[in-house]
Amino acid sequence: MATRLNVLPDHLAVEERPGRGRCLILKRPAAAGEVLLAESPVCCIATRYVAMHELPAGAELTISYMPLGDPPDLRRQRLRDEYNFSCDCARCQVEAASEAATVAAEAAEVAKAMAAAGGAADAMAMEQGDEERPPFAVGDVDETYVALYVLKHVCDQCLGTMAPLITAPSSCLCNRCGTTRTEAEFLARAEAHFAGDEHEHEDDEEMM
Ligand SMILES: [Zn+2]
Numbered sequence: 001m002a003t004r005l006n007v008l009p010d011h012l013a014v015e016e017r018p019g020r021g022r023c024l025i026l027k028r029p030a031a032a033g034e035v036l037l038a039e040s041p042v043c044c045i046a047t048r049y050v051a052m053h054e055l056p057a058g059a060e061l062t063i064s065y066m067p068l069g070d071p072p073d074l075r076r077q078r079l080r081d082e083y084n085f086s087c088d089c090a091r092c093q094v095e096a097a098s099e100a101a102t103v104a105a106e107a108a109e110v111a112k113a114m115a116a117a118g119g120a121a122d123a124m125a126m127e128q129g130d131e132e133r134p135p136f137a138v139g140d141v142d143e144t145y146v147a148l149y150v151l152k153h154v155c156d157q158c159l160g161t162m163a164p165l166i167t168a169p170s171s172c173l174c175n176r177c178g179t180t181r182t183e184a185e186f187l188a189r190a191e192a193h194f195a196g197d198e199h200e201h202e203d204d205e206e207m208m
């Protein structure tokens, strides 16, 4: 990120890292919500880069290329079309594995329904469909972590990115519409999500 910068603030450095190329590195720890870099170019929009969580000294700084809430297929396609690479970050790997498992489970359900309707029984597919599978994980990132991260950091009003407030890091501020969300509001949202409340956005959709 930001290797185009000529002058860096004291707390940042550019380093060559094996397998990563030129990286922007943090030279000291940073707090959640801290503005690590602010650019005000004459020609375009002023930009502030805010730490989404605490960072240790030596951490590589990365940015999201697109809105955090975009679905996996859309992200992958845009990264291929606009940035010319296929992303294999932990989140993309976890979401791809989860998606493949859902497709397999749906296929197993169809096979089961066909078998029940008098077609040939596909024992393998039936077994597969009945299994409780453990969450996929890549390092520390698993499906639950991804779901919670998106619930915490995607604005439910405008789909902007919600970064922690430096003055109250358990609350988040939307970079697009300026809405704030407290920890309690986030927990209520997470609880509704995991309770299977799929109609969270029903009202919003009806208004559109
Ligand atoms: Zn990715």
Ligand SMILES: [Zn+2]
Pocket (backbone or CB within 6 Å): 155, 156, 157, 158, 159, 160, 174, 175, 176, 177, 178, 179
């Ligand atoms: Zn917003």
